[in-house]
Amino acid sequence: MGTYILRRMVSTIAVMAVVGVFVFLLLRLAPGDPAAIIAGKSATAEMIAGIRNKFGLNDPMPVQFVRWVWDLLGGDLGTSIFAGRPVLELISQRLEPTLSLSILTMIFAVTVGVSFGIVAAWRTGAFADRLLSVFAALGYSVPVFVIGYFLIYVFAIRTHWLPVQGYAPINNGIGLWFVHLIMPTLALGLGYIAFIARIARASMLEVLSEDYMRTAAAKGVSSYAMLFHHALKNAGVPILTVIGLSFAGLISGVVITETVFNIPGVGRLVVDAINNRDYPIIQGVLILVSGLYVLINLAVDLSYTLVDPRIRY
Structure with missing residues (x-):
């Protein structure tokens, strides 16, 4: 068990190292002068020179990389070009809406998707199973923004049951917070429900066909x-x-x-940063999201040992 965990930890560190190199080279390998890209088309030579000095782009590439990694280890993700504020501060201000939407969506998708998959596998060929097949096809094929605009039209414009857009912080009241997240969670979660339900159904059908399951039913x-x-x-x-x-x-x-429902989260921050060519924000978000993704996959790998003890050995 200890060896398995150690191997997964080492592979996680290796993946993050590769991600770090990629994020660092994202701006440096872009066509043209990085300083000119940051400054924009109307920049003067003096402005470009100032940006090169500010971001240390005149230094050799290895020196830039070591300095960037050292700043990362110290919790410094850089400074936004347009806002003039630390990237970590800007991300932390936008983190609550994104985390709220992500956590609610995953809870919704996992709970409903696994439940649908179990019912469909247990009643294979019945109405519930056929309904799941239709729902899965729709969930795969319909884009998130189409579902989002459809929900806005039905539940906000036509019936006025839910707010059209925006986000209410949780400290304003859980009820108001939840109401603003109902439509975004539905729009984002339906596709994942279909995905999880299909896999859960297939896995359950495989297990239910085993001899020991038939023996258990006979007993x-x-x-x-x-x-x-x-x-x-x-x-x-x-x-x-x-x-x-x-x-x-x-x-x-x-x-x-977040763009469809005008939620001021990290997603909107990235969209604005791309439009403004604010590369420090883009790099900072990529590093944090990649790290979170790697950690979640590590947690999933370790959770395998709870459901399948053979992995421990």
Whole structure:
């Protein structure tokens, strides 16, 4: 077990090192002078020279990389070009809406998706199974922004049940906070529900067809015990894997969803930074998101040992 955890930790550090090199080279390998890219088309030679001095672009590449890594280890993600404030400060101000939307979406998608998959596998060929197939096809094919605008039209414009856009901080009241996140969570979560449900159904069907499951049914084991104490645990590894993979898609989905619903989160911060060519913000967000993604995948890998003890050895 200790060896397995150590291997996963080493691979995680290696992945983050590769990500760090890529993020560092993102600006340096762009066509043209990085300082000119940052300054914009209307910049003068003096402005470009000032930017090169400010960001140390006149130094050799290895020196720049070591300095950048050293700043990262000290918690310094750089300073925004346009806001003139630390990138970490700007991200922390936008973190609550993004975390709220991401956590609610994952809870919603995992709970509903796994439940749908279990029911469809247990009643394979029945109405619930066919309904899941239709829902999964729609979830895969319809983009997030289409679902978002449809929900806005139905629940905000036509019925006035929910607010059109915006975000209410949680300290303004959990009720108001939750109401503003209902439509974004639905829009972002439907595709992941379909994805998770399909994998859960396939994994459960494979386990339910095993001889030991038929033996348990012949011995009179209850349906609840068969599904949740035996089948679900043995089908857990593929389900946990798809939950980890869903997080990768959630990153891009949050950017689109926050734009559609005008949520002032990290996704909107990235969109604004791209429009303004604010590379320090883009680099800072990439590093943090990549680190979070790697840590979640590490947690998923370690959770395999809970559902499949053979991995420990």
